[in-house]
Amino acid sequence: MELKTGILIAGSSPHLRSDATARRIMLDVLIALVPATAAAVYFFGVRAALVIAVTTAASVLAEFVSNKIMKKPITIGDLSAAVTGLLLAFNLPPGIPLWVAAIGGVFAIVVAKQLFGGLGMNFINPALAARAFLMASWPVFMTTWTTPMVDAVSSATPLAIIKSAEAAGATPPSIAQLFLGNVAGCLGETSALAILVGAAYLVVRRVITLETPLAFIGTVAAMTWVLGGKGLFSGDVPYHLFAGGLMLGAFFMATDYPTSPITWKGKIIFGVGCGLLTSVIRLYGGYPEGVCYSILLMNLAVPIIDKFTVPKSFGGA
Amino acid sequence: MGKAMKAFRGGIAAPHNKHTENCATEAMGVPARIIIPMVQHIGAPCAPLVQKGDRVTVGQKIGDNDAFISSPIHASASGTVADVRPILYAGGVEVVSVEIETDGAQETCPDIRPPATDRESLIKAIRESGIVGLGGAGFPTAVKLSPPADKKIDILVLNGAECEPYITSDYREMMENPGGIIEGARIIMELAKIPRALIGIEANKPEAIRLLTDTVKDDPAIDVVTLRTRYPQGGEKQLIYATTGRRVPAGGLPSDIGVLVQNTTTASFIAGFVKTGMPLIKKKVTVDGSAMATPKNVEVLIGTPLKDVFEFCGGFREEPVKIIMGGPMMGVAQFSLDNTVIKQTNALLALGAREVALKPEIVCIKCGRCVSACPMGLLPLYLNACMERGLFERMADDYHVSDCIECGCCSYVCPSARRLVQSIRYGKAELRKLAAKKK
Numbered sequence A: 001m002e003l004k005t006g007i008l009i010a011g012s013s014p015h016l017r018s019d020a021t022a023r024r025i026m027l028d029v030l031i032a033l034v035p036a037t038a039a040a041v042y043f044f045g046v047r048a049a050l051v052i053a054v055t056t057a058a059s060v061l062a063e064f065v066s067n068k069i070m071k072k073p074i075t076i077g078d079l080s081a082a083v084t085g086l087l088l089a090f091n092l093p094p095g096i097p098l099w100v101a102a103i104g105g106v107f108a109i110v111v112a113k114q115l116f117g118g119l120g121m122n123f124i125n126p127a128l129a130a131r132a133f134l135m136a137s138w139p140v141f142m143t144t145w146t147t148p149m150v151d152a153v154s155s156a157t158p159l160a161i162i163k164s165a166e167a168a169g170a171t172p173p174s175i176a177q178l179f180l181g182n183v184a185g186c187l188g189e190t191s192a193l194a195i196l197v198g199a200a201y202l203v204v205r206r207v208i209t210l211e212t213p214l215a216f217i218g219t220v221a222a223m224t225w226v227l228g229g230k231g232l233f234s235g236d237v238p239y240h241l242f243a244g245g246l247m248l249g250a251f252f253m254a255t256d257y258p259t260s261p262i263t264w265k266g267k268i269i270f271g272v273g274c275g276l277l278t279s280v281i282r283l284y285g286g287y288p289e290g291v292c293y294s295i296l297l298m299n300l301a302v303p304i305i306d307k308f309t310v311p312k313s314f315g316g317a
Numbered sequence B: 001m002g003k004a005m006k007a008f009r010g011g012i013a014a015p016h017n018k019h020t021e022n023c024a025t026e027a028m029g030v031p032a033r034i035i036i037p038m039v040q041h042i043g044a045p046c047a048p049l050v051q052k053g054d055r056v057t058v059g060q061k062i063g064d065n066d067a068f069i070s071s072p073i074h075a076s077a078s079g080t081v082a083d084v085r086p087i088l089y090a091g092g093v094e095v096v097s098v099e100i101e102t103d104g105a106q107e108t109c110p111d112i113r114p115p116a117t118d119r120e121s122l123i124k125a126i127r128e129s130g131i132v133g134l135g136g137a138g139f140p141t142a143v144k145l146s147p148p149a150d151k152k153i154d155i156l157v158l159n160g161a162e163c164e165p166y167i168t169s170d171y172r173e174m175m176e177n178p179g180g181i182i183e184g185a186r187i188i189m190e191l192a193k194i195p196r197a198l199i200g201i202e203a204n205k206p207e208a209i210r211l212l213t214d215t216v217k218d219d220p221a222i223d224v225v226t227l228r229t230r231y232p233q234g235g236e237k238q239l240i241y242a243t244t245g246r247r248v249p250a251g252g253l254p255s256d257i258g259v260l261v262q263n264t265t266t267a268s269f270i271a272g273f274v275k276t277g278m279p280l281i282k283k284k285v286t287v288d289g290s291a292m293a294t295p296k297n298v299e300v301l302i303g304t305p306l307k308d309v310f311e312f313c314g315g316f317r318e319e320p321v322k323i324i325m326g327g328p329m330m331g332v333a334q335f336s337l338d339n340t341v342i343k344q345t346n347a348l349l350a351l352g353a354r355e356v357a358l359k360p361e362i363v364c365i366k367c368g369r370c371v372s373a374c375p376m377g378l379l380p381l382y383l384n385a386c387m388e389r390g391l392f393e394r395m396a397d398d399y400h401v402s403d404c405i406e407c408g409c410c411s412y413v414c415p416s417a418r419r420l421v422q423s424i425r426y427g428k429a430e431l432r433k434l435a436a437k438k439k
């Protein structure tokens, strides 16, 4: 019998690989963002769809152009740029001028991601970095909120209402409204329900684990309960949990792979840190919302956290 | 029947692919030529005891070394020595090998007779039988049977996990020779003065669990333990943890915590050897893989060229691009069908192009999957990163590279197809070089 083989590949074990790919993971994140996208369009109308389209297109295009300029392989196929673009849109108010949104998309990809070496190499979350950048450059655009379902009526976000005297007289929306998303705010920050549905999908698909989000949310709950009210132990916890960007931040931004710790211990430390900073900013800082900055600050701490949370080996002392 | 004590962290739900579990072992005939390498174990290589032109008989010792950690090698067929020469094997090592032109008579060596059974002679005889750990590592069994006096062993663990995809040769041994396995266990227990034995079998082999449980039902000293089906359940440290709840200390040995591990097939070999005195000359081998025409379990003479084994199984139905000796997770890819079956060979896999299709390697996205999959609690992504930057000492000092058992879980799950195990092996080799230089 003649035995014909192809060219035999030597190569190191293992000789089988799972079918997981980076692209599939990013696709799962996009799928998980569908409910929040739908909610944004439902509550804020065509305008929201436009913002989403612009940031996503700007991010993907910026990735393509950076690849070309740096003469590297084109990486838009891994879908990570699309994820960044979409997440950025969720961090912008619906009324933002589209050109500002586009600049945000380009900043996220070029400055926060590609300049650091691209996928996996960036150490701060690109979408949040872009949000912070826009906030510093065009604060007015970034804090003009529209009331959902009614076009172009400026409004205050629920967190701003409870925080500032300026909005005195306005009644904060009910918890049910907050949970469903019928409130003023950034595109993806309003409907906690939509975010949670997406997050559940990510957990089931094992794209994210719960250490960071639970530590983050738990810390905010504890801090705002203890310190958020008129006296101790009287804070309005549900309000703090469902208003603003906490759910989006905890499940979608603080779980970003390259910018969060690698071990479960590290993830808990990271989540608690985010929670502490968020609560402090919300309760005592100059801004009504602190999720974005606290995650960015904690991003910077990730290398240190990773360094000090190297696990013991199995059987190690 | 016992329940597993503990479940190790990490690991993967590897595909089972145990297509051959119901294929009873078929004995293969004597091939025209047999090539026997002089290293088939961990330890000192053997020197050939025969020359070109010598006549050899079945079971005749043809290679040996006096070193404590070594294991002699025997002729598996009768015939004439056609050549003694170095041959290049997978892994790029040249090993002196004895080539035998067989005569088909299978005349048995006149020295073969059952060994004396007093403790000292039997341990000596077991060394002479050429038996090594048949689970894959190939550590000489006789060495393990004589642990240093300060190590008190109180549990024998028999490894029947067979957690690698495809392989069913141990399973067939459990089904076809349960009595031999138990008898072997008793002999080992007596020799090493061990009062208790646990046989660990993965839950995906219910028939074997039932059969062996039934075989030991009147013996209170031996129990069968059902293990969770999860790769690498058969890894020595994982197996010990699951069956006894004890952890082998990092850098330590099972004997440090009073445990001796043997493969089920090693045990049944010892039982057979005590009866007949025939050394290790043949192996049960699972032949499978997407390129195989008829996957089978085959009893093969050690030294049989791979191509004869594949022919016996109907040849290939597509051109294989990878030939693996061992399982797909830890086996060694072969570059030639002229290489031969050795003592530790428990499977031969011919994998087609579709099955080994390589995902392109891209950058690490820090998804953490390798970390959750590592049964040793390591951070493969950082081991890989250190290797790429040439920081070998950091691999050892900060990231415990020496604790890696090279199980392959990390590479298996990596979405970016990083060559994690490969880089770890490379790092270990570089560290050995550094250590050698320092001396």
Ligand code: SF4
Pocket: B363, B364, B365, B366, B367, B368, B369, B370, B371, B380, B381, B410, B413, B414, B415, B416, B417, B418, B420
């Ligand atoms: S599994 Fe691969 S991509 Fe994920 S962290 Fe490990 S090395 Fe990086």
Ligand code: SF4
Pocket: B373, B374, B375, B376, B377, B378, B379, B380, B403, B404, B405, B406, B407, B408, B409, B410, B411, B420, B421, B424
């Ligand atoms: S690092 Fe070593 S022990 Fe851990 S999964 Fe990879 S090969 Fe296995």
